[in-house]
Amino acid sequence: MSEDAVRLIPADEGSWRLEAYLRRGGYEAARKAVMSMAPADVITEVRKAGLRGRGGAGFPAGLKWSFVPQGGAGPKYLCVNADEGEPGTFKDRAILVRNPHQLIEGMTIAAFGVGIRKAFIYVRGEYGRIAGRLREAIAEAEDEGFLGGGIFGSGFDLEVIVHLGAGAYICGEETALLESIEGRRGQPRLKPPFPAVVGLFRAPTAINNVETLANVPLIIGRGADWFLGRGLPKDGGTRLFGVSGAVRRPGLYELPMGTQLRTIIEIHAGGPPEGVAIKAVIPGGLSAPALRPDELDVTMDFDALARAGSMLGSAGIIVIGDKIPILDVLKVMARFYAHESCGQCTPCRIGTSWIHKTVMRIGEGQGRASDLDHILRLADGMKGRTLCPMGDAAALPVQALVTKFRDELEKAVAR
Amino acid sequence: MSYAPSAAAVKKIDGIIAPYPEKSAALLPVLRVVQDELGCVPPEAETWVAAKLGIQPIRIREVLSFYTMFRRRPAGKTIIQVCRNLSCTLAGAEDIIGFLKERLHVGPDGTTPDGRITLVTVECLGHCDHSPCLQIDGIDHGPVTRDGVAALLEELRAHE
Numbered sequence: 146m147s148e149d150a151v152r153l154i155p156a157d158e159g160s161w162r163l164e165a166y167l168r169r170g171g172y173e174a175a176r177k178a179v180m181s182m183a184p185a186d187v188i189t190e191v192r193k194a195g196l197r198g199r200g201g202a203g204f205p206a207g208l209k210w211s212f213v214p215q216g217g218a219g220p221k222y223l224c225v226n227a228d229e230g231e232p233g234t235f236k237d238r239a240i241l242v243r244n245p246h247q248l249i250e251g252m253t254i255a256a257f258g259v260g261i262r263k264a265f266i267y268v269r270g271e272y273g274r275i276a277g278r279l280r281e282a283i284a285e286a287e288d289e290g291f292l293g294g295g296i297f298g299s300g301f302d303l304e305v306i307v308h309l310g311a312g313a314y315i316c317g318e319e320t321a322l323l324e325s326i327e328g329r330r331g332q333p334r335l336k337p338p339f340p341a342v343v344g345l346f347r348a349p350t351a352i353n354n355v356e357t358l359a360n361v362p363l364i365i366g367r368g369a370d371w372f373l374g375r376g377l378p379k380d381g382g383t384r385l386f387g388v389s390g391a392v393r394r395p396g397l398y399e400l401p402m403g404t405q406l407r408t409i410i411e412i413h414a415g416g417p418p419e420g421v422a423i424k425a426v427i428p429g430g431l432s433a434p435a436l437r438p439d440e441l442d443v444t445m446d447f448d449a450l451a452r453a454g455s456m457l458g459s460a461g462i463i464v465i466g467d468k469i470p471i472l473d474v475l476k477v478m479a480r481f482y483a484h485e486s487c488g489q490c491t492p493c494r495i496g497t498s499w500i501h502k503t504v505m506r507i508g509e510g511q512g513r514a515s516d517l518d519h520i521l522r523l524a525d526g527m528k529g530r531t532l533c534p535m536g537d538a539a540a541l542p543v544q545a546l547v548t549k550f551r552d553e554l555e556k557a558v559a560r
Numbered sequence: 561m562s563y564a565p566s567a568a569a570v571k572k573i574d575g576i577i578a579p580y581p582e583k584s585a586a587l588l589p590v591l592r593v594v595q596d597e598l599g600c601v602p603p604e605a606e607t608w609v610a611a612k613l614g615i616q617p618i619r620i621r622e623v624l625s626f627y628t629m630f631r632r633r634p635a636g637k638t639i640i641q642v643c644r645n646l647s648c649t650l651a652g653a654e655d656i657i658g659f660l661k662e663r664l665h666v667g668p669d670g671t672t673p674d675g676r677i678t679l680v681t682v683e684c685l686g687h688c689d690h691s692p693c694l695q696i697d698g699i700d701h702g703p704v705t706r707d708g709v710a711a712l713l714e715e716l717r718a719h720e
């Protein structure tokens with residue numbers, strides 16, 4: 146078995162083409178599912194594999210699919226989240242560019258399991274050119290009967306539509322994504338009802354991240370036990386760890402779930418460049434609370450990072466070197482969330498913009514002694530008081546920076 | 561002034577609308593076709609799109625004002641989007657932005673007096689392993705240096 150066959154990001158030449166994917170054993174898992182498995186068994190196998198969502202929250206994929214009502218005459222939809230807006234994250238791009246057929250195959254298997262005949266792939270607007278390659282892959286798959294009407298000569302059909310976003314981070318939130326596909330502003334919906342019951346065009350809808358779905362052919366093709374063996378006992382598979390910032394070799398590293406954070410940074414990414422020491426590490430995209438250098442001996446999996454007071458999120462690791470003032474990091478963070486708040490809930494709309502103004506004022510040398518506590522209070526006022534998880538996503542990383550690097554920030558305030 | 565897209569654009573738009581269960585859902589991709597043709601989505605195009613998709617014109621305005629990639633006013637022929645989120649900032653994005661402003665004689669979100677180039681700063685482009693990075697008319701470049709940016713500007717000039 147060639148290693149490329151089980152990689153999410155294969156290294157073979159022209160890896161994105163159908164013929165290359167077929168050489169790696171592509172579409173065998175979908176054939177197996179559609180031709181010889183009962184839909185319910187597909188869902189059971191994915192549940193056994195402990196596949197947790199790679200989009201951020203880590204919700205078990207098979208469990209989520211089981212919430213979609215079985216049977217029924219009305220439409221049901223699958224939405225693929227390729228919005229990839231979380232700063233520090235560039236993994237879904239790599240799958241779309243190097244391995245689009247594995248995503249398509251995963252979609253086919255998921256749709257078969259849940260009884261879905263129409264799927265949307267929501268691609269962020271900035272990936273317009275990448276969406277072009279995805280469309281080519283879809284056309285190739287349709288030509289070969291792997292997608293479209295009567296897949297593998299069976300009675301199962303799946304139509305796939307690529308929908309381009311237009312620049313809005315919040316559209317990565319699953320219900321905002323639905324609004325955006327329906328042609329509206331990307332403003333999150335109140336839950337419940339959950340999309341599995343009332344989703345796209347008011348129909349039951351499964352929503353999954355690109356990386357989540359790209360893992361599905363491996364599970365069906367090789368079995369849940371094999372998949373668990375590639376990761377942790379309850380959290381199977383590998384993870385695409387993106388490393389950027391102060392390291393010698395920024396890039397994407399596909400490693401077992403539960404690999405040590407320090408190992409990824411020091412060994413795989415080569416550690417910080419000559420003369421630079423690590424000041425802080427953001428382990429899972431900008432929304433994941435930062436860790437101090439003495440907190441890096443943590444395994445990179447959902448539960449371990451939650452215990453460490455942070456989150457695995459999108460597994461985008463940002464390494465901050467000691468030459469960068471923490472205030473600069475805080476400025477970027479505060480600006481980002483103030484800019485991206487959709488404005489529906491007062492705590493998020495006001496909180497993010499007030500934090501931003503306060504941070505900018507400190508940056509201009511006009512800081513007040515009470516500013517840091519003020520920021521912490523504003524962040525506290527957002528947590529758990531908003532319609533969507535963005536309120537927390539904006540509050541927690543700000544609080545972590547202010548709490549963990551308080552001494553340095555006090556000096557900036559007093560300047 | 562009334563607006564009607566080119567026959568080619570109308571054909572493309574009809575193709576885009578067809579697979580959606582509800583016509584109005586095609587709004588974002590349709591606006592993109594219009595913007596690709598006109599460089600922006602002016603008020604008269606709003607009216608046309610609204611009629612085409614059977615929705616109120618106000619819905620178009622709501623959507624245009626929400627998404628950062630839509631423009632209601634013309635921009636330069638070439639659009640340079642520079643990332644200024646964290647990974648790029650750590651790698652010197654502010655210096656690159658400063659250099660571009662100086663070279664192009666514009667502020668961020670400004671267009672050169674000859675109408676050729678618009679400079680905008682954006683949040684993460686999903687290319688952080690190549691930071692600092694930027695996108696010129698949809699093509700990614702990175703990691704870029706001042707010299708690299710100067711060369712890209714030269715290239716743009718040469719392709720005039």
Ligand SMILES: Cc1cc2nc3c(=O)[nH]c(=O)nc-3n(C[C@H](O)[C@H](O)[C@H](O)COP(=O)(O)O)c2cc1C
Nearest residue numbers: 198199200226228229230317318319353354357534
């Ligand atoms: C503000 C916000 C932004 C998000 N952005 C993304 C994103 O860009 N891509 C993504 O896959 N999930 C994103 N999510 C998570 C989605 O809401 C959702 O949990 C995910 O698409 C589910 O897929 P999964 O279970 O396969 O991870 C975001 C969530 C929030 C609150």
Ligand code: SF4
Nearest residue numbers: 487489490493531533
């Ligand atoms: S928490 Fe923020 S982003 Fe989410 S719905 Fe409320 S205002 Fe919008």
Ligand code: FES
Nearest residue numbers: 643648685687688
């Ligand atoms: S931070 Fe610039 S591309 Fe991600």
